[in-house]
Amino acid sequence: MTLRSLIGDWMSPRRATWSAGVMFVGLLLLVIWEMRHFYHSQQQQAQMHTAANAEMVVQWMESALDASRHSLQGVGDLYHLWQAQGLAQQDLAMLLKRQRDSLDVWQDVAVLSPKRELVATTAPLSLSIDESRLLQTLACNDCGPKSAVSPLYREGNNGSPYLLHALRIENSNGELDALAVAWLSPGYIVHVVNQLPLRSGDSVALLDTSARVMVQRSDDQREAESLLGKVVSTEQLNAFLDSSVLSDSWVRHSPLDGNQRLFTGRKLKTAPWLVIVGENTTVYLHDWWRRFWALLVGSMLLLALGGLTLRHYRHLYVAEQALREHRNRLAEEVTARKKTQQASELKAAQLKIAAMAFETHLGMFIADANNRIVQVNRTFSEITGYSEDEVLGQTPALLNSGRHDADFYRVMWRQLNEHDRWQGEVWNQRKSGDIYPQWLTISVVRNDAGEVTHYVATLSDITQRKAAEEEIHQLAFFDSLTGLPNRRLLIDRLEAALKDTQREGHYSAVMFTDLDNFKTINDSLGHYLGDALLNAVAERLSGIVRDNDTVARLGGDEFVVMLHKLGVNHQAATHSAEAVAQKLLKTLLEPIDVDGHVLQISGSIGITLFHSDGEGVSAILQQADLAMYQAKAAGRNALRFFDPTMQAAVIDRAQLEADLRHVIERQELTLFYQTQVNAHGDVVGVEALVRWEHPSRGVVSPGVFIPLAEESHLIGPVGGWVMETACKQLAQWARDPSTEPLSIAVNVSPNQFRQVGFVEQVETVLARTGANPQRLKLEVTESLLMEDLAAVCERMEQLRELGVRFSLDDFGTGYSSLAYLKRLPLDQLKIDQSFVRDVLEDPADAAIVRTVIALAHSLELEVIAEGVETGAHRDWLYAEGCMAYQGYWFSRPGPVETLSL
Structure with missing residues (x-):
């Protein structure tokens, strides 16, 4: 056998080139397969990322709409209660305002009649309700759902955007009684979307089913704000909107900013909205492109190496052919060695190809x-x-x-x-x-x-x-600070517990727990210690209840405990709930060490039992909340069970507050005057006392409506009316020489005194009425002096410059201090009637009165005693050096025409 035939049987240069080409093509195919697999892997990770973010936003929005729906059911309960009580329209508006203020997602709320006419609302009068198919559908008894959420609406052509959440309020026959409509706050939705952690190049948008942009967030936030209300139309988005699937993904250039992104869309089940989350392809394909260029360069180098090897192989082949006749044996040995070398190189190349395919990121x-x-x-x-x-x-x-x-x-x-x-x-x-x-x-x-x-x-x-996925679940159902169930999870468990009670007939309980004075601790020691305190309280509460019970945090310092399956006997269930509540109060009283600060707190607990009597979750939570406020009013560190009379009291208070807002325009207020006399029995002045003649309640005690005016911020208008009326009386008396010297004392509450512009208000009233400022005496209480004494002194000095005089009312009942008495521009001290009443029988009261009189004399202040009801009182006070008096012994309060001046 010749060398030529031997080499020809083994591999010719053409066959070697063909084999190398096959190997290179095989390598190229494996590289393509790897890059294609890696591309899909990166795209799958991006899809998982966008899907997780979209699901997180959907969970947040579903939670907010769920809370809105429960609150609208609460509006329905309030509406039926309002109907049953036969109250005025403004009462319902007041109740709606309280319901609105309890929920961040609400901007305003209204109740409409079945004909969609306005019954009551918290919205400004300029805000109108869109006559949309949403309300028309809900108003139909047999053709619509119980509740619905609107797409994006606008006021007129270019007005502000808004969203509606509406609910049917039905009577016992299932017929429409009214419609509860809430304006959802676009700002709250923007806040929710802004909580989503986005990476560079990411975008998120909330659209309605018309593809109108409700919220859009991306790297360029200024451009995002200009897109509100813009309609986005793409082939993939339109197909997704028309389909019945809840979630879909696609890749395309964004119609908003032109960047190519992978988009994941997720529809909300409870609203005609969808969430679109996008990730920039240049971001998630960054690693793919880096690997692509590395493999491309490696393949080119391998191709170059193969070409050099083939060229060298051809040279050897030609040399072997030239020497075949002269060195046959040597040629055979060289050929055998070359064959072995080629086989080794081929095997190494095959192993390298296999290794590259095997060493993936998986x-x-x-x-x-x-x-x-x-x-x-x-x-x-x-x-x-x-x-x-x-x-x-x-x-x-x-x-x-x-x-x-x-x-x-x-x-x-x-x-x-x-x-x-x-x-x-x-x-x-x-x-x-x-x-x-x-x-x-x-x-x-x-x-x-x-x-x-x-x-x-x-x-x-x-x-x-x-x-x-677990983080998404945690954010949707648990409080981020304490790890306790949040409002949404609590409502889910309450609904499940209600079904259990209706099926099995046992009692369960809900406890509203509020920490006393937590705000003071939080403001004085800082939010960090406040958060640590809340975590400690959460651990203590959770350690007391059973495994099948629930401890939830609604926000702030409000906790809710749900006790499940307390038995079928009402009395036994009540005792069990009370025993747990007592344990909660006891454990809250135990000192808590927070970073070296030993804190002492207490709690107020409101309890309501629920049974298979058809009560809803909203009603149960409202009952426990009312009972908790009753516990706070009882002095705190207390528990109270819900009493139906509580709701009646709340309704009555709301009615009284609504009436109080109109007392001035309805002219229901009047001033009574009680005379103040000197040691000779001469009248030197009067105290103005406001009275409210209610058209249906009769005379409302000042002890009832004055605190209510303080709490509802109505003390300003009421106090202003008293000031105006008293100054008019002073101006009228000034025209008669016999009454010109008389002064009028007007009570000024701390809230009224601290109002911005109070000094200017008094100055304006004096100028308008023509009253002599030296005849006007303002009576202030010691509670005014507990905050910012310097500012109080400055304001009093400004009034003194006008000629107004000051009397310190109820002296001795508050935080009496010689320090502020010396600093204040006072003219008179008024001894409280609680000391004067028992001065003849109680040595302690007598000693206090003597001290006040002596103190007034030492400070060169006038002193007057109120509550002088007998001649013996007057004589005793006179003997101790008090020369001015006020009380029933001289006259009872009455209209100005009844005074004996």
């Missing part, structure tokens, strides 16, 4: 037909902690965590045998013992005869994805 292992592992890649070892030597010859059962039973693996093997493929989520165990979730894909490899030769598995660690 963990991989190959098992033989007996399910024994024969090869793993580096990523497998990084994920599991096992080296290749430790797993070769072992079965994949080495990784089992014990969380899956035999049925799980039986189903897996059945699918592998039937379909040659299985994929799913598996909990496996690392070498360290840690149990973790992974996504596992197994493929079956068969030979030409259909027999199984190998199993190829890929796996990825999905711990971070599971953590993200």
Whole structure:
């Protein structure tokens, strides 16, 4: 055999070139397969990221709408209560305002008649309600849902955007009684969307079903704000809107800013809205492009190396042909050596190709037909902690965590045998013992005869994805500070408990717990210690209740405890609830050490029991809330059970407050005057006392309506009317020489005195009425002096410059201090009637009065005693040096025409 024939039988240069080309094409195909797989992997991760963010926003919005729906049901309860009580329209508006203020997502709320006419509202008069198909559909008894949420509306052509959430209020026959309509706050929705953590290039938008932008957030926030109300129309978005699926993903250039993104859309189940979250393709494909260029450069280098090798091979082949006749044996040896070298190079190239395909970012292992592992890649070892030597010859059962039973693996093997493929989520165990979730894909490899030769598995660690899902669940249902259930989860559990009580007939209880004076601690020591205190309280409350009970935090310092299944006997259930509440109060009283600060707090608890009597969740929570406020009013560190009379009292108070807002325009206020006399019995002045003649209630006690005016911020108008009326009387008396010297004392509350512009208000009244300012005496109480004494003194000095005089009322009942008495520009001290009344029988009261008189004399102040009811009182006071008096012994309060001047 010649050298030419030997080499020709082995491989000619053409065949070598062809073989190298095949190997290079094979390598190129493997690189393309790897890059395609990596591309889809990166896109899948981006899709998971956008889907998780979209789901988070949907959960937040669903939670807000759920709270809105429950509050609208509460509006329905208030409307029926309002109807039953036969109250005025403004009473319902007052109740609606309180309901609105309890929910951040509401901007305003209204009640409409079945004909969609306005019954009551908290909205400004200029705000009109859109006559939309939303309200028309709800008004229909047989053709619509119970509640509905609107798309984006606008006031007129270019007005402010707004959203509506409406609910049917039905009577006992299921017929429409009214419509409850809430204006949802766009600002709150923007706040919710802004909570979403976005990466560079990400975007998020909230659209309605007309593809109109409600909220849009991206890197350029100024541009995002200009997109409000813009209609976005793309082929993929329109197809998603027309479909019945809740979630979909697509890639396209954004119609808003032109950037190409992967978008994930998620529809809300309870509203005609959808959330669109996008991730910039240049961001999530950054690693793909880096790997692409690296592989491209490597392939080009490999191609160049192969070309050089082939060129060298051709030179050797020609040399062998030239020497075939002269060195036959040498040529045979060289040919044999060359053949061996070529085979080695070919095998090395094949191994390199296989290694590149095997070393992906996914963990991989190959098992033989007996399910024994024969090869793993580096990523497998990084994920599991096992080296290749430790797993070769072992079965994949080495990784089992014990969380899956035999049925799980039986189903897996059945699918592998039937379909040659299985994929799913598996909990496996690392070498360290840690149990973790992974996504596992197994493929079956068969030979030409259909027999199984190998199993190829890929796996990825999905711990971070599971953590993200858990975080979404935690944010949606649990309080971020304490980890306790939030309002949404509490309502879910309350609804479930209601179904249990209706089915089994047992009692359960809800306790509203509010910490006393928490705001003072939070403001004085800082929010960090306040948060730590709330966490400590949450742990204590959770440690007292049973496992099937619920402790939730609604926000601030408000906690709710739900006690489940307290028994079928009402009295026994009441005792059980009271016993738990007493334990809660006791544990709250125990000192709490927070970072070296030993804090002492207490709580007020309101309790209501619920049974299978058809009460709703909103009504139960309102009852417990009312009982809690009753406990606070009882002095705190107390518990109270809900009493139906509480609701009546709240309604009555709201009615009284509504009437108080109109007392001036209805001219229901009048001034009574009680004379003040000197030691000779001469009248030197009067005190003005306001009275309210209610058209249906009769005379309302000042002890009732004055505190109400303080709390409802109506003391300004009422006090202003008293000041104006008293000054008019002074001006009238000034025209008669016999009454010109008389002064009028007017009570001024701390809130009225602190109002901005109070000095200017008094100056204006004096100028308008023409009253002599030296005849006007303002009576202030000691509580005014407890805050910012310097500012109080400055304001009093400004009034003194006008000629106004001051009397310190009820002296001795508050925080009496010589320091502020010396600083204040006072003219008179007024001894409180509580001391004067028992001065003849109680030595302590007598000693106090003597001290006040002596103090006034030492400070060169006038002193007057009120509550002088007998001549003996007057004589005793005169003997002690008090020369001015006021009380029933001289005259009772009455209209000006009844005075004996």
